[in-house]
Amino acid sequence: MKALGALLLALATGLVHAHKPSDSYLTLHADGATLSGQWDIALRDLEFAIGLDANGDGAITWGELRARHADVAAYALARLTVKADDRPCRLAPAAHLVDEHSDGAYAVLRFEARCEARSYRALAIEYRLFFDLDPTHRGLLRIEHPGGTAAGVLGPDRPRFGLQLGAVSRLAQFLDYGREGVWHIWIGFDHVLFLLSLLLPAVLAASGRAWRPVAGFGPAFWDVFKVVTSFTVAHSITLSIAALGVVELPSRLVESAIALSVTLAALNNLWPLVYRRRWVVAFGFGLVHGFGFASVLADLGLPQDALLVALVGFNLGVEVGQLAIVSAFLPLAYALRATWFYRRVVFAGGSAAIVLLAGVWLVERALDLKLLTS
Amino acid sequence: MTRLRPLLALLLAGNVAAVAAAPYAPKDDAAVLERLPSRPGDPVAAELRALRAAVAAGPGDAAAAARLARAYFDLALAQGDARYVGYAEAALRPWRDSSGAPTEVLVVQGLLRQYRHDFEGALGLLARAAARDPGSVAARAWSAAIHMVRADYARARQECEALVPIASELLAAGCAAYVDATTGRAGAAYQRLAAELARHPEASPGLKLWVQTRLAEMAGRLGDAAGAERHFRAALGFGLEDNFLLAAYADFLLEHARAAEVLPLLKERARSDTLLLRLALAAKALELPEAPQHIRVLGERFAAAALRGERLHMGEEARYLLDLRGDARGALAVAAENWKSQREPRDAAVLLEAALAAREPQAAAPALEWLEASGLEHPRLRRVATELKALAR
Numbered sequence: 001m002k003a004l005g006a007l008l009l010a011l012a013t014g015l016v017h018a019h020k021p022s023d024s025y026l027t028l029h030a031d032g033a034t035l036s037g038q039w040d041i042a043l044r045d046l047e048f049a050i051g052l053d054a055n056g057d058g059a060i061t062w063g064e065l066r067a068r069h070a071d072v073a074a075y076a077l078a079r080l081t082v083k084a085d086d087r088p089c090r091l092a093p094a095a096h097l098v099d100e101h102s103d104g105a106y107a108v109l110r111f112e113a114r115c116e117a118r119s120y121r122a123l124a125i126e127y128r129l130f131f132d133l134d135p136t137h138r139g140l141l142r143i144e145h146p147g148g149t150a151a152g153v154l155g156p157d158r159p160r161f162g163l164q165l166g167a168v169s170r171l172a173q174f175l176d177y178g179r180e181g182v183w184h185i186w187i188g189f190d191h192v193l194f195l196l197s198l199l200l201p202a203v204l205a206a207s208g209r210a211w212r213p214v215a216g217f218g219p220a221f222w223d224v225f226k227v228v229t230s231f232t233v234a235h236s237i238t239l240s241i242a243a244l245g246v247v248e249l250p251s252r253l254v255e256s257a258i259a260l261s262v263t264l265a266a267l268n269n270l271w272p273l274v275y276r277r278r279w280v281v282a283f284g285f286g287l288v289h290g291f292g293f294a295s296v297l298a299d300l301g302l303p304q305d306a307l308l309v310a311l312v313g314f315n316l317g318v319e320v321g322q323l324a325i326v327s328a329f330l331p332l333a334y335a336l337r338a339t340w341f342y343r344r345v346v347f348a349g350g351s352a353a354i355v356l357l358a359g360v361w362l363v364e365r366a367l368d369l370k371l372l373t374s
Numbered sequence: 375m376t377r378l379r380p381l382l383a384l385l386l387a388g389n390v391a392a393v394a395a396a397p398y399a400p401k402d403d404a405a406v407l408e409r410l411p412s413r414p415g416d417p418v419a420a421e422l423r424a425l426r427a428a429v430a431a432g433p434g435d436a437a438a439a440a441r442l443a444r445a446y447f448d449l450a451l452a453q454g455d456a457r458y459v460g461y462a463e464a465a466l467r468p469w470r471d472s473s474g475a476p477t478e479v480l481v482v483q484g485l486l487r488q489y490r491h492d493f494e495g496a497l498g499l500l501a502r503a504a505a506r507d508p509g510s511v512a513a514r515a516w517s518a519a520i521h522m523v524r525a526d527y528a529r530a531r532q533e534c535e536a537l538v539p540i541a542s543e544l545l546a547a548g549c550a551a552y553v554d555a556t557t558g559r560a561g562a563a564y565q566r567l568a569a570e571l572a573r574h575p576e577a578s579p580g581l582k583l584w585v586q587t588r589l590a591e592m593a594g595r596l597g598d599a600a601g602a603e604r605h606f607r608a609a610l611g612f613g614l615e616d617n618f619l620l621a622a623y624a625d626f627l628l629e630h631a632r633a634a635e636v637l638p639l640l641k642e643r644a645r646s647d648t649l650l651l652r653l654a655l656a657a658k659a660l661e662l663p664e665a666p667q668h669i670r671v672l673g674e675r676f677a678a679a680a681l682r683g684e685r686l687h688m689g690e691e692a693r694y695l696l697d698l699r700g701d702a703r704g705a706l707a708v709a710a711e712n713w714k715s716q717r718e719p720r721d722a723a724v725l726l727e728a729a730l731a732a733r734e735p736q737a738a739a740p741a742l743e744w745l746e747a748s749g750l751e752h753p754r755l756r757r758v759a760t761e762l763k764a765l766a767r
Contacts, residue, residue, distance in 0.1 A: 021456035023682060038397075043408040044457065058410045063403030097397035098407055102674035103645070105407040108397040134460030135467065138682050153683050 022130065022137040025101075026154075028082070028113070030123055030145040030165075032176075035089065035113040039076060040099055040106040045130055045137070050075050062098070065107060069096045072107055081126035084115035118180075119173045119310065125161040127154040146172050174313040177297075181317020184296050185325070190258050190361065191289055192325060193354050197265035198227045198282050199329055200347050203337035206275035211347070213337040220337075224330055226279040228322060234286025235293060236315055242294030243311050254291040256365040261285035262358035269351035293318060411453055411645075421445065429465060439465050440478035447485055454617035454646030459489050477507045485516060491686060491715055493520050504536075511541045518549050525717035525744060527557050544574045548585050555592045556719070558749025564592040579612045587619050594626055595752050602626055617646055624652035625720075629754070633659040644668070647675055651690050654698055669698045688712035692724045702731035710737055717744060719752055726758045735766035 025040040043060050046052055050071055054064045065072075073093035082089045090113070097108040123143065130137040139154035141161055152161040185191055202223040204211035214220050241247050265281065268274055274281055297314050336342040364371050400407070412419045425442040432438055443462040450458035463486055469475035475483065480503040487496035497520055504513040514537050521530035534549035541549075547570040554563035571577075571585050590605035606623045609616075620643065624636045636656035643649040654668035676691050685691070689712045696705035706728040713725050722741040729738035745752075745759055 021682070021684075022460055023678060040397075044410070047408075047410060048457075048461070053410060058412070059406045060408040060410065061403060062400040062405040062407055065407060066403065097399050099397040102671050102678060110397075133464050134457065135463045136456070136460035140681050153681070 022134050023140055024129060024137070025106075025140050025142075026080075026125075026127070027142045027144065028123075028125070030143055030163075033084075033115050033118045035082065035084075035115065036094070037082075037091075037111045037113060039080075039109045039111065040101065041072075041076060041109065041129070042101070042103070043098075043105045043107055045134070046072060046075075046107060049130060049133055060105075065098070066096070069093075072096070073109055073111070076109055076129060077111060079128040079130075081124075081128075082113040082115070083124040083126075084117045084120035085122055086124070087116045089113040089115035119176055121165050123163045123165065125152075125154070125163075127159050127161070131156045131159070170309060174309050177310045177313030178317035178320070180296075181293075181314040181319075182321040182324075183317075184293065184314075185318045185321030188292075188296075190262055190358070191292070193358065194258070194262045194265055194285065194289065195228070195231065195322065195325065196329070197262060197269060197351065197354055198231070198278055199224055199326065200333070200351060201269055201272075201275065201278070202227065202330070203333045204343070204347070206272050211272070211343065213343075217334055220330070220334055223278070224326060227282045228326055230279040230283035231286040231289070232319055232322070234283040235290035235318070238287045238290025239293045239297070239315060240290075240311060242291050243297050244307070249291050251295050252365060252368065254288065254295065256362060257288045258285075258292050259358050259361035259365050261288055263355055263362055266351040266354035266358060269347065270355070411455065418449065422449075434468065436469065436476040436479050439468065440476075440482050443479075443482045443486075447482060447489075450489075452615040452617060454643075454648055459486060462486060477503045477510060477513075480506075481510060481512045481516070484513070488516070488520050493524055493715070496520055509540050511537065511545070514540070515545070515549065518553075522552065522556065523716055523718055525748065527553055527748070542574070542577065542581070544570055544577045544581060544585065548581075548588060551592075552588060555588070555595075556748060556750055558751065560592050560596055560751045564589060564596060567592075579614060583609045583612045583614055583616060583619065587616075587622055590626070591622060594629075595750075597753060599630060617648065621648050621652060624649070624656070628652065628655055628659065631659075633657075644671075647672070647687060648690055650675075651694060651698075654694075658698060669694075672698070685711075689716060689721050689724060692728060696724065696728050696731060702728055706732045706734060706737055710740075713740055719750060719755065722750075723752075723755055723758075726755060726762060730758055730762055730765070733765060735762040738762055 022042060022045050024042065024045070025038075027038045029036045043052060043065070047060060050068065052060045052064055052068055054067065073096070077091040077093065080091065082091065091111055092114070093109060093111050095108075095110040097110070099106050099108045123145075125141060125143075127139040127141070129139060135156045137155070141152045141154055143150045143161075143163055145163070145165055147165060150163050154161060201211060203214055203220045205214050205219075238247075242249070265285070268278075268281070293314070297310070333342065333346075336346070360371050363369060422442075422445060425438070425445055428438040429435065429442050443465040446458040446462035446465065450456060450462070462482065466479060466483060466486070469479045469483070480499050484496045484499035484503065487493075487499060497517060500513045500517045500520075503510050504517070507513070514533050518530045518533035518537070521527070521533060530553050531550070534546065534553060537546040537549050547567055551563040551567035551570075554560070567585060568589055571582065571589070577585075586605045586609035590602045590609065593599075593601035593605060603626075606619075606626060609619050610623065620640060624640060627633065627636050627639075633656040636652055637660075640649045640653045640656075644653055650668060650672055654665060654672055657665035657668050672694055676694065679685065679687070685708075688708050692705045692709035692712060694705075695701040695708060699705075705724070709721075709725040709728045713721055722744060725741045726738050726745075729735055729741075742759055742762065745755060
């Protein structure tokens with residue numbers, strides 16, 4: 001004890017904290033429902049916490065670290081919570097690397113945080129790594145988000161870090177959902193085929209039980225306008241009431257009804273029952289398609305504080321996608337309307353093919369079978 | 375408690391690793407990523423294991439927890455590794471509010487507080503420990519050390535006097551000599567302490583190492599370079615690991631244009647920021663190709679500390695800015711801030727030199743006043759002070 005008492009005097013505070021204390025470097029890229037993260041954790045600290053030097057020779061090799069990758073990820077990720085709008089995200093390791101910092105080698109754990117909310121206004125981080133072993137440990141956090149970069153120092157007294165993504169992300173949110181809407185109409189074959197089935201006859205006029213080319217562009221345009229508008233109004237109504245949770249329908253019923261709508265619309269081209277009032281058909285079945293869009297929106301996750309932004313954004317996205325299809329279709333169909341190719345191959349053949357495909361969908365969806373691999 | 379065994383040979387092969395630009399996956403399983411400061415087979419590791427086991431066996435056992443925390447703290451001093459301070463804090467966590475903490479815990483808590491530069495809080499804890507256990511050498515000795523850092527020489531002397539009845543003669547004499555040597559009586563203090571050391575060959579190597587280091591510093595300030603060299607050699611001869619001794623000897627070598635000798639002394643010790651600073655200074659003086667690398671790594675460590683929001687080694691940072699980056703104004707700002715909490719000769723030195731380099735004698739006024747009041751014998755500092763005063767006129 002006396003010897004130690006003497007050494008005390010050797011204390012020269014400036015010289016004592018001669019070495020960098022324990023830090024980890026945590027970076028999160030917050031852009032969308034899945035955040036990607038990188039966590040640099042000193043091998044010295046991991047050694048102290050879980051033991052890496054398997055053969056006890058005082059050196060940690062890549063092989064020794066590699067053998068413990070699963071343990072490193074489990075240990076670290078269990079001590080981190082990421083929440084988007086108060087809902088925890090699931091953390092999963094993505095890659096294991098190493099890096100050198102100024103004070104030695106670090107394990108680099110790349111991971112993903114999968115959040116329920118597709119879009120969110122608030123991110124919260126709760127950090128608990130090593131605090132039980134070393135209360136002077138700090139987590140140096142950096143969050144890169146569309147509105148900029150945020151940084152914080154996390155310690156036992158301040159283990160939480162909250163970030164309001166705020167106004168900047170409102171527009172981003174809107175555009176994000178808009179993009180999803182466009183994307184969905186483009187990859188949603190059933191919606192596209194339904195629309196096409198109703199549009200194919202727009203450049204033709206029903207004459208008895210047969211179709212003839214229309215005389216001018218005007219009538220064709222107005223016909224398309226009526227069909228598209230009523231389809232849009234109808235699916236907007238049901239999309240909204242479903243997204244707001246006013247009405248909920250079983251998705252199997254909705255999907256089957258959509259397939260049925262496609263089948264009937266195409267059949268009507270082959271054996272016309274309805275011509276002038278196709279917009280009524282578009283409206284009626286549009287109501288069904290709206291429920292289909294709503295289930296996609298639900299899968300994306302709706303931000304509770306920005307429901308309207310998401311809803312309007314998604315819906316407008318769907319309309320933009322639709323308009324793109326229509327504006328590509330109409331001039332082409334109009335130019336080709338008098339040809340044998342259009343009337344026989346595109347119109348009759350296309351409709352028949354749609355009937356066939358939609359019929360298969362109908363059976364699949366109604367009976368919960370898998371006939372086609374998509 | 376036994377003294378920690380020398381670790382020198384087992385230390386990190388701290389060649390300053392090239393800092394990789396991006397994370398990577400090594401190709402070879404045998405690639406060594408990190409060398410640990412101690413191996414399971416060495417005595418320190420064994421001692422720590424035993425202490426940890428004792429704490430695990432009795433979670434409420436204050437004496438065991440204090441011993442473990444103390445061992446970690448000593449390791450932090452020996453190696454210059456702040457991680458061990460964190461481990462010490464964790465060991466004492468059950469007594470965090472300190473109201474019901476036993477004496478031995480209070481002492482170590484005091485040491486940890488002073489480490490965080492909470493000198494007031496540290497002195498409070500140590501005073502409580504000393505009041506409860508008047509025989510606590512550690513509480514008195516550490517209080518004296520903190521008073522010295524704060525340049526409160528009257529109170530430091532009181533603590534040294536309180537050591538006389540409870541501590542060994544050599545320790546009490548060393549304490550008094552330490553104060554005297556800083557307050558204008560270095561010649562007499564040196565003679566007395568050297569004589570006291572000769573009378574106590576039975577003292578522990580740790581205490582003798584400390585006395586030799588202090589004698590070396592005193593001899594150096596008195597202009598006896600050969601004597602200083604002799605004392606440093608004697609201190610190194612104990613084979614104990616001591617970050618402070620290495621830094622002091624490196625400073626001595628640098629001051630006497632013997633930078634080439636610093637390299638073998640510190641080349642395995644770049645892990646310690648203080649020693650990396652000296653290594654960089656030596657490399658720069660010798661114009662070695664690795665100098666820019668050392669300087670860059672040192673800069674990164676200060677940047678990392680700033681990221682944490684901590685500036686606990688401002689004295690070193692000021693020295694780095696002044697001597698390695700040529701940033702006199704930046705160095706002056708940091709040195710002036712440092713002087714507010716730390717007032718040892720080396721803190722004064724960097725403040726005076728930075729003020730001179732920045733040609734702002736006014737900024738050095740507090741250190742100049744201190745130099746006058748303390749009466750410290752330090753030829754180099756006196757020279758700088760004279761130049762500053764000439765500049766002010």
